[in-house]
Amino acid sequence: MLDIYNVLDAISEIVYVSDAETHEILYINEAGKKILGDCLGETCYKLFHGKSEECTNCPCSNGEGLSEYIRENVMPEKAYIIKHKDTVWDGKKAYLDIAFDITNTEEIQKRLEQRLDMEHILVSCMVEMHKNKPFEESFTNLLGIIGKYFEADKIFVFSYDENKLSNVFEWNNNGVNPRAEELKSLDSNIVDKWLPTYDSNENVILNNVEDLKEISVEAYHQAVKSGVQRLVASPIADNGKIIGFIGASNLPEEKFSQIVTFFDALDYFVASMIIREKSARKLRELSYVDSLTGLYNRNKFTEDTERIMRGRNCGLGVLYMDLNGLKEINDKSGHCGGDCALKDIASVIIESFGKECSYRVGGDEFVVLCYDTNDKEFTAKVTAFRNLISEIKYKVSIGFHYSKDSSDIDEVIKIADEKMYQDKKYYYRNNGQSARYRFYNDTFVSFSTQEKLKKLIQEERFVIWFQPRFSAINGEFCGSEALIRYFDEDDTIVSPMDFIPAMEYNETVHMIDLYVFRHVCEYISGWIEAGKNIKPVSVNISHCTIVRPNFMENLMDIWFDYNIPKDSIVIEVSEDKVKGGLSDVLDKIVELKNNGFHIAIDNYGAKYADLFLFSEVKFDTLKLDRELVHKLETDEKTCMISKSVIDICKNYNISVVAEGVENEKEYDILKEMGCDEAQGYLFDKPMSWNRFEEKYL
Structure with a gap:
């Protein structure tokens, strides 16, 4: 036996023998004595587990004879793998146990498990952040995930600025009273003493709420009122500036170090979520507020x-x-x-x-x-x-x-x-009257808003008339121009010269331009279906309409509704608006050409007669303004300019139409110059669509 004792004493692991009946220690080797002292006669359950009675389901008593199990002992506070063997000691039935210290391995295992758990919770939080739910609901659910895992009474988020502190979100465990609504717009100096800690990117940890008295009496009273006994609070920052903090109260002490690590990992995502929501809220506010006056829009x-x-x-x-x-x-x-x-x-x-x-x-x-x-x-x-x-x-x-x-x-x-x-x-x-427009009157006011104009259109106060065009070579009918007319409250016909400027002024002209385009497409479609001999119809489009963001889409939508031949309709754009070098207008003209529409430059010579058009703008027809035409009889310079323009157009394969021709003399001069087409009172006045159809189609 002495040799056995010497062998057992030489082993670095704890070896002990206990009575199978009484559980008293019969033997313990030197390694055990160094840790536990001379403990012969003590019961194993008291010595190792701090219990006053035999362990329930003691693995030593399972009768398996030879076994192995892991045990976390209270005395000493370590973890062991126990190698167990039923044996006989001094003639008594006994248990022989060898304890291998695995405390360090066990701690590492626990830390790994905790880390995996927290990573799982962190992923759950991020998933919740990106769910397609209202922000408040997602954020409250996120706090609930945290609170349940860390067994806290309350998880809360406060916003912070230089003046105010507000509890913006909270999650409460069962039986804990919510207080977020009471904790709004508090004086921010309550947490001023926390700021150096936050600026160092560290957490505020209070194991005892009484310690809060030293920071702020007001904060202490609020904490006591909320039932806080201990808490952890972690800063939320945006570009290094503290914008709030997230915290937890009354969680188990062993969870403190875990939640501090967790908050360190979560703070960035919480800050991003809050900042994103602030930006979204700001955008919502901007979508409702007029930026100039601050009034709602x-x-x-x-x-x-x-x-x-x-x-x-x-x-x-x-x-x-x-x-x-x-x-x-x-x-x-x-x-x-x-x-x-x-x-x-x-x-x-x-x-x-x-x-x-x-x-x-x-x-x-x-x-x-x-x-x-x-x-x-x-x-x-x-x-x-x-x-x-x-x-x-x-x-x-x-x-x-x-x-x-x-x-x-x-x-x-x-x-x-x-x-x-x-x-x-x-x-x-x-x-x-207005200095800018001569027509600043009741008609002008009628077109001041889209709602007013829409109502007038629905009341059919606008009608489309047609003025025919004729060949200057043989006098045959070769096309027409669609002209809008307005009937006022007295059924007086109002010329577009009197209301189009008002519409451009109020940015409502696009409504009437598209109205005319749609009805012209409808008329042409009906004429084609009826087998009429149709000729191209010109439609005026204001530069204000052309530069609108959705102009091309709106125009093409209307055309697709009727699908008429594109060479049956001509888009007219006023020269003075194109000459201004408006890049948007030029781009849209190119787009119209690419979509198959014919383009006419209207009112040429009314102000500029600029040759820049021929090098910069691709168009099919040039319309000489009536003022230019009326000067042909009396102004030699006008005749020279007109003849030069007509010659240039012939070189570019551009047809020329003279507008406002009122007498035979004007017509003869234009024919001699080589003008292609003419329209005006000399030939016929504008007329209703049914009269036009009857007379020319």
């Missing part, structure tokens, strides 16, 4: 009118207002002057009605929606507004209306708009 106006319509029915007052002569202000003082005028008016609107119900819905148009008010209050506000607006140097037109029924908001807005329209007509009747 038409997008918000449309959304709010729909919301009011769906909401509780109550009193509604609407004020519609328009700045008179904005174009003249821009011409006189530059666009900076016009911008100042709009901002001054907006400031008066805000002062009178507040920002939440005020909108800039057009270039010079403003609307106020006073929801949930009574007639007396609304009228008092309008009166105060009139007094304030009269004190500024700009003139405005105002219309307002009140109704007890807010569900019919469209009608209330319409009445207010019509009253403003009447006020505007009164203003221009009593203040003369």
Whole structure:
């Protein structure tokens, strides 16, 4: 036996023998004594596990004879692999155990498992961040994933700036009261003492909430009120600037070091998510706010009118207002002057009605929606507004209306708009014509917005007439020009010379241009179907329409609806707009040519007669302006220029059409010069489509 003891004492692992009945230690080698002392007579369950009674399901008692198991011992605090053997010691049934220390290996294994777990949680958080859900829902779910894993009472996120601290998100475990709504707009100096720690990219760790008293008494009271006993808070930064922090409260102590590591890994993603949402929110705000005046824009106006319509029915007052002569202000003082005028008016609107119900819905148009008010209050506000607006140097037109029924908001807005329209007509009747346009009158006002113009189109106040063109060689009918006419309230015919400038001024001319193009396509399609002998029809397109972003798509959509031969329609563009070197116009002309349309330069010689066109613009027809034609009889210089232009066109295979030919003398001169076609009162006046069809087709 002595030799056996010597062998066992020489082993570096702990070797001990325990009584199978009493579990008392019968023998322990020198390695065991160095760690546990002389412990003969102690029970193994007390010595190694700190228990007062036999271990439940003790692996030593399983009767297997020879076995191996891993045990984390309380005494000492280490992990061992136990090699177990049933044996007989001094004639007694006993257990022989050899314990191999694997503490370091076990710790590494635990750390690896924890790291894998945290990586799994981190991936789960990132997946949640990118789910197609509302931001608030995704963020709250993310905090829930963290809180459940780390067994915390609360996971929270605070936003921070130089003045305010706000609890923007929180997740609460079962039974924990939410407090985010109470913790808004707190004084940011509550956490000022944390900033040096955050600036060092370190976490604030409080094992005892009492330590918070030294940082901030206010923060301590808020923490106690929230039931916080201990917490961890990690900074959230954007380009090195602290924008908030994420934290956890009342998690198990052993989880503290884990969550600190986790927050270090998560902070970047949380910051990115918050910054991305801030940017998205800013874009949403910008989509609702007029950048010049700070008032809400038409997008918000449309959304709010729909919301009011769906909401509780109550009193509604609407004020519609328009700045008179904005174009003249821009011409006189530059666009900076016009911008100042709009901002001054907006400031008066805000002062009178507040920002939440005020909108800039057009270039010079403003609307106020006073929801949930009574007639007396609304009228008092309008009166105060009139007094304030009269004190500024700009003139405005105002219309307002009140109704007890807010569900019919469209009608209330319409009445207010019509009253403003009447006020505007009164203003221009009593203040003369515009310096920029000769037609700054009731007709001008009628075309001031797309809504007004759309209504007039629907009422069929616009009709298309046709003026024929004839060959200057043999006098045969060879085509026509589509001309728009407007019938005013008195059924008086208004020439396009009187309203197209107004439409260009108000940027509504594209509506009438596309209206004419569609109807001409419809007429031609019908004539082809009826077997008529059709000739090319010219359609005028304003440069304002051509440079619009979706012009080509809109034009082609209309053409596809009818699919007429493209050589049956000619697009006319005024020379003065092309001569200006407008690259957008030139690009669109090229695009029109590439799409198979014939191009005519209209009004040539009205202002420029510039030869630049022939080298820079690809076109098929040149139309000599009527003013040029009328000078042929009396002005030799005009004749020389016209003859030269016609000769150049022949060299470029461009046909020449003379506009406004009124007498035989003009016609003879044009024929002698080699002009190809002519149109004017000498041949026939513009006429309705059915008269034109009957006479020429």
